[in-house]
Amino acid sequence: MGIHDGKVAIVTGGALGIGGGASHGFAEEGARVIVADIDPDAGHQIVEEIKAAGGEATFVQADFSVSADPRRVVDQAIAIYGGVDFVFNNVGIQPKTSYANAEDTTEDIWDAILSINLKSYWLMSKYAIPAMRKRGGGVIVNNASVQGQQSAPLVTAYAASKGGVLSLTRQMSLDYGRENIRVLAVCPGSIDTSLMRAGMGGNSGEVPDEMDAVVAAAGTRSPIGRIGLPEDIANVVVFLCSDRASFMTGEFVNVDGGVMAQGAWADLGSAG
Numbered sequence: 001m002g003i004h005d006g007k008v009a010i011v012t013g014g015a016l017g018i019g020g021g022a023s024h025g026f027a028e029e030g031a032r033v034i035v036a037d038i039d040p041d042a043g044h045q046i047v048e049e050i051k052a053a054g055g056e057a058t059f060v061q062a063d064f065s066v067s068a069d070p071r072r073v074v075d076q077a078i079a080i081y082g083g084v085d086f087v088f089n090n091v092g093i094q095p096k097t098s099y100a101n102a103e104d105t106t107e108d109i110w111d112a113i114l115s116i117n118l119k120s121y122w123l124m125s126k127y128a129i130p131a132m133r134k135r136g137g138g139v140i141v142n143n144a145s146v147q148g149q150q151s152a153p154l155v156t157a158y159a160a161s162k163g164g165v166l167s168l169t170r171q172m173s174l175d176y177g178r179e180n181i182r183v184l185a186v187c188p189g190s191i192d193t194s195l196m197r198a199g200m201g202g203n204s205g206e207v208p209d210e211m212d213a214v215v216a217a218a219g220t221r222s223p224i225g226r227i228g229l230p231e232d233i234a235n236v237v238v239f240l241c242s243d244r245a246s247f248m249t250g251e252f253v254n255v256d257g258g259v260m261a262q263g264a265w266a267d268l269g270s271a272g
Helices: 017-027 040-052 066-082 107-135 158-177 194-201 208-219 230-240
Strands: 008-012 030-039 056-061 086-091 138-143 181-188 254-257
Touching: 008 017, 008 066, 008 107, 017 030, 017 040, 017 056, 017 086, 017 208, 017 230, 040 056, 040 194, 056 066, 066 107, 086 107, 086 254, 107 138, 107 158, 107 181, 138 158, 138 230, 158 181, 181 230
Parallel strands: 008 030, 008 086, 030 056, 086 138, 138 181, 181 254
Antiparallel strands: none
């Protein structure tokens, strides 16, 4: 018996990385999972893996830069599984061409990142909430980032999108708490995903062994001393959707190996 037996979970960007970990995590706890992703090969593969492990999942191809697709994903969840209990808004992009200051950020990059990383979260919520209401409640978990709280250089659009996710999370929690619809966020630190590796240069020619060394070195900067894994985030998301977290809403949880506790002082030495 799982803590989510009989529930229906939608995971956006659910085929790879953090989303893939969450899709597996929900299925392992008995939920029926809608894996919504733009990548059909990865989507069908993870559904096969879930089914081989005894879980239940369906792939729905979706492009979250297209405004109509969030509604279609929710409609498919209702048509296939009869409703929606949980949404993990996870889809996100941070292309290498987006690393720029405000002057050098193009409007196309700004619009693409804000559309996928923030607007799609609003649209998924907009269409999922009526379905949750019919089932007596539900949970929305939004994937924000530590960069929604403290930023890094040259991530103008990405940081804006993640700060917006945190604000949207707080706002929706106020509007829907009395309807037993909870809204929360997770803030990952550095997690070993293809998105992170691409941002660190993994698509620019390094051989895998060299990239593994870069990732391992990044992990040494956290108090825990390692890089995060997708399942580290998935475990928290699955918990937040459970009744064990029933008194939590409007909050974010850092899952970052202690990076936010450490803050910037670690790089400044013993100042003060």
